[in-house]
Amino acid sequence: MTALGRGLRRFLDGLYLAGGALAALSLVTILAIIVGQMVARWTGLTFPGATSYAGYAMAAASFFAFAHALNHGSHIRVSILLNALGPKRRWLEIWCFAIGTVLTWFLARYAVKATYWSWKFKDVSQGQDATPLWIPQLAMSAGAILLAIAMTDHFLRVLFRGDAGIKSDTAEQSHGE
Numbered sequence: 001m002t003a004l005g006r007g008l009r010r011f012l013d014g015l016y017l018a019g020g021a022l023a024a025l026s027l028v029t030i031l032a033i034i035v036g037q038m039v040a041r042w043t044g045l046t047f048p049g050a051t052s053y054a055g056y057a058m059a060a061a062s063f064f065a066f067a068h069a070l071n072h073g074s075h076i077r078v079s080i081l082l083n084a085l086g087p088k089r090r091w092l093e094i095w096c097f098a099i100g101t102v103l104t105w106f107l108a109r110y111a112v113k114a115t116y117w118s119w120k121f122k123d124v125s126q127g128q129d130a131t132p133l134w135i136p137q138l139a140m141s142a143g144a145i146l147l148a149i150a151m152t153d154h155f156l157r158v159l160f161r162g163d164a165g166i167k168s169d170t171a172e173q174s175h176g177e
Contacts, residue, residue, distance in 0.1 A: 012153055013071070019146045020068030026061035026139075030054050049129025056136035063143025067150035073166045090162055097155035097164065104148040111137070111144040 033047075033054045040047040068074075082089045117123075119134035158164040 012149070015146065016067045016071045016150060019064045019066075019143065022139075023061045023065035023068065026057045026064060029057040030061070033057065049125075049127050049131065052125055052127045052129050052131065056131070056139070059136060060139035060143070063140045064146070066143055066147040070147065070150050070154065071166065090158065093158045093164055094155070097151065097158055101148070101151045101155045104144070104151045108141070108144040108148040111141040115141045 033050050037047050037050045039045075040050075082092060085092055115134050115137040118132070118137055123133045124130045125133055154164045154166060
């Protein structure tokens with residue numbers, strides 16, 4: 001691997017790690033919102049929009065975590081079938097990653113499009129908070145783009161190097177124990 005390739009690999013892995021860190025931060029945000037909601041209830045105050053904000057943070061956590069999970073083998077894969085194929089495994093992985101790459105780029109395109117139109121029409125949430133919807137949709141768009149990049153990365157790796165570069169998942173490591 002060339003210096004450029006190592007630099008790109010380091011950049012992409014850092015990007016996936018940043019997505020995982022943002023997902024973790026979103027989960028901590030959900031915790032803070034829930035605690036804030038509890039404190040508000042105990043003190044007789046209101047926390048308008050707390051449920052909506054927790055939902056936005058959950059969507060952000062999900063979408064930011066997708067690429068990191070893919071890179072670390074946490075997504076559901078049919079490892080038994082892949083291992084049973086032996087040398088033909090590569091062709092099934094190429095086929096799966098090709099379809100996955102196309103689908104994730106479609107998802108990313110439409111997520112960005114939805115975010116753009118929400119911004120353009122000044123669409124707001126229907127709850128008390130009246131949050132401009134493009135703000136939480138931005139996290140979804142960024143996460144979808146990150147997943148599409150990760151899927152493309154793994155597709156190209158399996159296509160040109162013969163290995164997707166996905167670390168073994170926990171089920172494979174435990175051997176079903």
